[in-house]
Every structure is written in structure tokens, then in C-alpha cells.
Amino acid sequence: MILTPAERLRVRLTVNGEPVERELEARRSLADLLREDLGLTGTHVGCEHGVCGACTVLVDGRSARSCLLLAVQMEGASVTTIEGLTPADGLSPLQEAFRACHAMQCGFCTPGMIVASTELLAATPEPDEAVIREALAGNLCMCTGYVNIVRAVARAAARPADPGSPA
């Protein structure tokens, strides 16, 4: 029988290391699962059509738009959000660099920027400015003109992360 948008399906996934099992409407986005069902409101929704990058999360270590993914597609996946990248006490080195450089104003894009930067630095520990700019080109910031964001990522890259820290 054909699947309808409101039909409920069961999905099991891992979010920030915790197992999650839910029965959800097929049309429910991953962003809605995270924000509304799990209360992880650090993931922000800015455009709902996959351009602005505010909703970026890591899915099995790769950045993904949680507004474009259906929650029920996530069967077996491991999802990491800004909450999962934030230490229980204090901030990660990348977050500290963002704060030191004032790499935000309103802060709405920031979680997505941190997630995208985490992916970048995992693959390219010493990116130059052009590489940073290209890596963040999928995340819109309307406030900062990107200057301090680029500085923050470069600063975090220059100071290797503590191997024990989440970022």
C-alpha cells in the first residue's frame, strides 16, 4: 500500500550518543524530531529548504541539513547536534574560539556554523582562509559578514583540540 505523509512509522537512531526510538509521521523532519520531540532546540531552522545551513547536524559524522531529512530516514544513524558538541562543563575549543573572536551576533546561525566547522576541522586540521570560506559557504550568517567566523575557525585550527574534548 502506498505510504501517506501522515502515516506513522517507527524509527530507531542515536542522538548525541543516546538511543532514541519513536513512532513518527513519515513527513516529520529530522529538525522537528530534534527540536520538538527531543527538546534539542540548539538546532535552528532558518529556511526549511536546505540553503541557510542553520539546521546543520552531523549524521554519521557528515554534515547534513536536518530540515531536508525525514526523521524516519534516520534508521540506524548516529546524529550529533550542537548539544552533543558541547562539553558538560564549559565550552569546546572551537566554541571558545567563536566566543573569543565574537564570531556571532544574534547567534541563530552559530550552532550550524559550529557543526560545519567541526566537520571541516576533522577532515582538514589546518585549513587556510580560502578553505574555511569554502567550507562555510553552505551556512548563511546575516549578522557578522563572516569575518569573525573565519577568524574563529582559523584560531581553533591553530590550537589543536584536546583529544578528550568532543570537538
Added chain:
Amino acid sequence: MSEPGGGWVGVSLPLKEDARLVAGRGRFVDDLGRARLLHAAMLRSPHAHARVVRLDASEAAAMPGVLAVLTGAEVAARSGPIRPLIPTTAAVPDHCLAVDRVRYVGEPVAAVAAVDRATAEDALERIHVEYAPLSAVVDPEAAMRPGAPLLYPELGTNVVWHDTLTYGDVDGALARADGVLRERFAIQRYASTPLETFGAIAEYDAGTDAFEFWTNDQRPGLTISILAASLGVPQSRVRLHCPDIGGAFGNKRRPAYLLVCALLARAAGRPVKWIEDRIENLTALMHACNGIMDVELAYRADGTLLALDVRDVADEGKNLLTPTQHNLIKLGNIANGYRIPAVRYEAWSVLTNKCPSGANRGIGKPFMCFAIERAMTRLARRLGLDPAELRLRNYVTADQMPYTTPTGAEYDSGDYPATLRLALERFDYAGWRAEQARARAEGRLLGIGIATSVEPAGTNLASYELVTGRRAASGSAEAAMVRVEPDGQVRVSLGDPSSGQGYETVVAQIVADELGVTPEAVSVARGFDSATTPWLYLSGNYSNKFSVTDVGAVVGAAARVRAKLLRIAAHRLEIDVADLELRDGAAVVRGAPDRRLAIAELARTAYADVLGLPPGEDPGLESHHIHQNPLARPVDASRRIRPQLVFANAAHCCLVEIDPRTGGITLRKYVVVHDCGRELNPLIVEGMVHGSTVHGIGAALLEEFRYDETGQLLTSTFMDYLKPTAADVPTIEIDRLEHPSPVTPLGAKGVGEGGAIPGPAAVANAVEDALAHLGVVVRSLPITPEQVWRWLSAAKPAGSTEP
């Protein structure tokens, strides 16, 4: 943290709020919940102009999970029309949903509240609307012509305001001039598009007939009065909260949406949340006015400016909230930083079948600056002068400050020539001019653009008397509260909710200096709560006003608390107040630092041991203060106006390279030298300059709300309404001068809009500079690669593939 020698103000203190925002711990309106919360969705017009013949929502209302449905007819019966945000001549009723006629694509006609957003959106599909399409008018000059389709037939015209303001002998100057430069410029519709869209939660308490709102509306003072009037309740029964606001830039003020939520909440008996989606945001929230400007600049052979004559058409769309706002703010800023003895301004404010225009970073000033700075650059080319030299010959100079412009603005301080000179130096202007010539010889197209601007701050609604003939609102003011809590820690609240300006940090710096404590000891309330924040009609986050009014409110409230702390300490120490100072968290006897009373101890006296107070002193340590900026004036007998008050300034210098084959434009270098008076926290100031400059770049090269001739918006997603990404813009290099304002308490000036004002002109001047040898003149924005390719193609010999 110990107090720096010169105090906390002026220190690049990392931001308190950044610590939570970087961890995703901000609280934005969509992060908030309420028990039994419903979710709203709105049905919007697919037509630019149509009569609503029939609207049947009965099928939607019967759907499971739907708790309330609202139509235009019901809105008209249950609520009053929306009061304009400013005094206006367009006295036509405007409700929160279209009643019998739609006037732009995206205008809401019905709304649903349901158990979740998906159900609400499903229900919209069951609302049946029959429209009778009408001819739409999209072009503002067409809208001005007799016989044009009328948005409001009862007004008899689409022109909301037309007037000619003359200051000085313009005709004489035009007649005497050695030459007159005449140009026509246009600007597109664009918007700053905060990354967080608009949203609200409304709750109705039937027991007390009271409404409560949580919203990212950036101008709560005015909004509360509009909501109360439309809902028919006293303002004392409307409570409004602003949580963290994810950017605003002027766009976030639409009381209609709050009213829709309120009416749904009252009907359903449950709280209702509505979060605008991005297509709704781009289609229907707020666009900067597009417009057309004819400029005549009369000059002497040496380049001295004699007169400026401007005809300005502002396309308001269906803007009944703030029509004429763009016009008046342009008029207030018309002379830019130049000595122009005579000015004439003929203005039209025109309604069309497009999204309501309204406040957007810089309101009108980016276009005014674009027109003037393009004209100056054209004039320099005509006279064979360097564009920097022509500007230097015409600036208001530092020794002429304060300087009153012909239209009534008072430039309070600054050194405009020095600002440009420093920018040229930082840019290496001479070096790049030489490089440009070398590159040209190689067939490469480099262009250098210069634009400079004044950046006014603050607001004064008295100026609208020029339009309406009566004064309905006036002045420039904000309110703040400073309270030392019983434990000695400090709490501050402000009528202006930050939307990214770092108030929790910079306000703490200001108060820390006043009270001799550290910024950590000062907690500044996030956002706004009308029940706990002091506020007035003018309260809000807009008009670049922090330095003009808010700082004064904070300083004033803190100064009263400071005086009281000192009086209590003097009484307890049996010493004269003049012998005491507040520092290191205590009242300390000058010259005898061991004799001290900690602020916590003074607070204990003030709240708990009130018999220890000086005779006649009231218990408690709390003060409210409202600061009014002294520069605000009514319209004077010469029709001079002062819509904004305190003037910062900036010089932009940028380098573009154009791909001669594709027309692609690369910004290679961008230098800004700005002067916003005393910088209260340079880390915040720099961020503002970076961000607003990139807004200007976006307007220059990428962003356009483009309508077809039937009024359909063609760019309603971020896939076709293009924003600058990190890969599109260079690092904005900044340097500064600091000429403190004599009319603000700490000498600070506005800094939120400065980059957005000259940015479009600087980039346009650079592009034209790269292509001028091909006869190219930039007269409109955005300058797309397609446009440049067409210019290059037209300049090439037929059949040639090389430039």
C-alpha cells in the same frame, strides 16, 4: 577580573551572551513552549490584486485537530484596524487579514490554529477562496499615472505623499553654475532577511480578559499600543515578552501577525504559536523600498558643489504602517557629508501591489548615498578629478562642527576628510591605482570604488508633521532600570531588546563603571518583558538608537543608584559624600582605602536594615531613568526636519576584479574606516561594521526581490534571492577614528547601519571604475554577472569573442 585602568567602557570584552549562543543555549521564540500550545498557519493570496468574492472555511474548521479558523470577515468583526506605526496620510482601515480585497501576493486571507503545524497547513488546503482578479500595478511610476489601478479606490490615488521641499536658492544656483550633472538612478527591493524568521506566541486569559505575547517583534513599545487598540483592551492587560531575537534589521515589526495569533488564541481558548516560514518571510514580511531618483548636481568648474535637486519616487508596496518613512529619512540625510548650500527634494510615496515595504537596515539612506556617491563619482570623471579629490574639496570639515545642513540635520562631530584620507592610506590607494593601470594593459579589469557617508542614529517621529500637518508623536527616548539586589549584585533592564548587539555585555560595562563593580556583577535582562522592563512608546531595537537614547537611560539610572549608595555609605561612615568613591565593589574613603563598606553591605542596609538609612532616605536600591536626546526638534518654520539625530561617518574603499569573459565580479579588497565616536566595546563595534558592510555588498551584487508585470514575486526562496556567503566576500579590513559625540552621555554614536549605507555605492563605483573605459555607467542595482556580460558584449566589436 580586575578593573582596567580607564574603566570597563572601551574594553573589547568578550560577550556574555556569546557563551550561551555558541552552545545552542539561546532562547528564541520558536524554542519556547506553553502548555496546550496550538500551532497556526496562514492562507495567503496567490494574486497581486483581487477581490475576495467568497471564502469558505467550514471544511477546514471541521477537520480533526483544528481548534480555530479565522477569516478576514471575522477579523473585521472581532478586532479594530491596525494603527500605523508612524503618523500617515493614508487613512484607510487595514486589518490583520485581508477582508474583501488582496493587494499583494502573500497577503494573508485566513488563518488556522491546530494541534500541530502539519495539521494546520493541511487545513489551509480545505479553505476555499474565490478571487476576482484585478489589474495589478507593479511599477511605481505607472502607479502614479492617472488611470492606474488603485489599491484603495477610496483614496482616489496611489500616491500617499507628494511634496516639494526647497532649502536655499536652488534655481539661482542651477542658473549660476558652471555645470549641472544630471543622472537617473534606481534601486531594487531587497531586505536584510534575519536568519530567524518572524514569530509569536499569543495567550488569552479569559478570567482577566488579558493577552500575553512572546515574540521577536523588535519594537515592543509601539506594538503593545497597536495590539491593545485593535484588541479593544487597555494596554495594562497586554503583556509582551521578547526572548533572544535572531536578527531583526528593521524587518521584525508586523503587529498583524501578533493579532492573528491573539484572535486565534481567544477563539480556541489555548495559546497559539506562529512561526513564519522563509517563503512567507521573503514574500510578505518587509522589503526596503525600491525607487527611482533623478539627481541634478550644480557645480563650479573647480568641483565646488552649489546645489542638489532631487526627485525621488519611493515604491511602498502595500505599506500602510510606515509610508513616507524612506522619503523623510532620505531628506534628513540628503547632503551626505558635503557642504551643499541649496537643496530641493521632490518626493513621491507610492503604493503598488507588492509586499509592504518598511524598515530595513539604513532605511532609505543606502539609496540616498548610492545616488549622491554615484553622482559625485560621475562628476569627478566629468571634471577629470580624482574621485577622492572631489570629495575632499566638498566635505564639511572638522572645524565647521557642529554643522547644520540645509534640511535641518545637525552633524555633531567628526573629521570627514581625515576619515577618507585614512581609508585611502589603509587601502594603499596610490598603489592600487598603479596596479590597475598595469592590469588594464594586460587586459584585466580592476576597479576601485570610493564611497563615504554619514550615518545618523536615533529617531524623531516629529518629522512626520511635514507629511501629515500635525504632530502625533515626537522625540527620541528610551528607558532603563538599574537595581542593586539585596545581595549586592546588580540587575539591569532596558526597553530595547537586543537582536544581536551585545547589550548584556556592553550595558554591564557601562553600569560596572558607574557603580565600581565588575561586569560579571551586573546581570542585564535578556530581551524585554513589559511587566518588568521600563518602557515607553518609543522603546525598541531600531533606528540605530542605542548610543543616542539607551546609553543615556542606563547611565542615568545607574547614576541615581550610585548617588544613593554613596549617601548610605556616607551616613554609615559618618563622612562627607564627596570624600567617597565607588570602586572594587565598595564605597571607599578617598585616601583611606581601608575605610570602606562593600556594596553588598550597603544593599543589606537598603533592604533589610532600613533604620540604618540616612534620615529621609527611602529603602531599596532601584532606579528608573528615561533619557531623551536633546537634539530632537519639531519641524521648524522653514520646514527643516530632524528625523535622526547623532551622526557617525565612514569611508569605504574597495577593489573589484571583473572577469572579461564571463562578467563575474570578485571583490578582492575592502577597507572601511569609520568614526562612531567613543567605542563602548570595540569587539561589538567591529562586528557591526563587518556585518553591515556585507549587507551593502549583498545589495550591490546579489539581492533582488524581482516581480513580474503581474505582481508575482520571482525570487521567493534563498535559491533565487541570493545572500552573500563566506565564499563571496573578502575580509572587511577596518580602521577607525574616534570623535566623541558631544550630545550623547558617553560620546558614542550609532554604528549599526554605517556599512550598509555606503556599501552599495562603493561597490557600484568600483564596478564602473573597472568598465568606464568601455562607456559603462552603473545606474541601478544589483550588478549581476549577466548585466556585466551584457555591457561587455555591447562594448565588443561585432563577431569578436575577446573584450
